Amino acid sequence: MSATLPTPKYISFDIYGTLIDFQMGKTVERLIGDRLDADRLGAFKDRFGANRWDEILEYRPYNEILERAWRRTCAQFGLEVGDGDVDAITTDILEWPAHDDVPEALARMAEHFPLVALSNADDSHLAASIPKLGAPFHAVYSAEQAGAYKPRLRAFEYMLDQLQVDPSEILHISSHQTYDHIPMFELGFTNKVLLDRGYEPDIPWYGAVRMTSLDEVNRALGIA
Template structure:
């Protein structure tokens, strides 16, 4: 935990969230889908290696641009190139949608419902509008703002994504707390713009599906339950 005083509810009007990896268990979706596809081609890597390669490939493909569906298709094609197989069209579609159809973490829905009683809620996500539409019903709350990479034409950690969000929010950046699992995609750019950050350490310090970063959040929590308890008690 940070040595700073805990975040106070009275200091913020908007809590913005990364979605995949923070609210939704994208790593389980990535590995289970990839393992199924690899097995059909008699290819074999363990989950840790799959996530390591995904973490390296995804930002490269995002830099090339295009929809997130296109990014994921190219990522899967590059897995195929490295492992000696060509994914079928149905497998490409399956991988395009696996993250959007992933299950929320067990603490997500209750935390969002509780926080929504006191704050406006926002999503800032590296996804397409139609993919987030697949995810949204599972989160069981209405978000006041939804900002996607498709809307901005850029992917986090590009500052343009957060700058776009700030332009649409109803308060100054000093009244926003951004909550995210990825130091690389979220904590680094949000901090660079002076937005307060709370890191949810979903991977318990292990390497996962995001690139490494030396970014340091103001606060760190193991779960959303811990965040809710802290911000309510402060």
């Protein structure tokens, strides 16, 4: 039997990883892949992700978050930071494409529901990325606007305040449980989808319904 989802007033999205293909691993490989063996390269990627997580708990512009996390990780692995490393990372982010399955399905969804972005990014990143998604957005909210990154509750509260809605009126779709669904559970968001792109394990306790494509979400919403 196919899953069904409650009809929301708004559908909100995480952007990077969920709708935009998160290609940080490729960037890291290009910058330092020739200086680490495969095992240490994998460990570097994991630590870089952990350091980004740690850095976002205090608000700074996202490019500064990236630079601090990159420098920390290089120091932890005994690597020198190249002169162009940080610029390469920030430039690559602006060039990442949408996942192949996104534009058509998202455009169909936008015909039925107003779409909202809630992203751990600056306005400049979203200005480059949102047009690649192939659908109109009712609102685009950034960490820069909120003054906080997810998983800070303040980021989600900012979206609720801007939309003037209760958590029960939103369907939130994300590929990241730790950044999105766990804090949202604490705020009373009951309508959540884990769009599983392989980043994190499914943790059913937090109430997100696991789906593997936006087409599946559309079917669960009754969109042909």
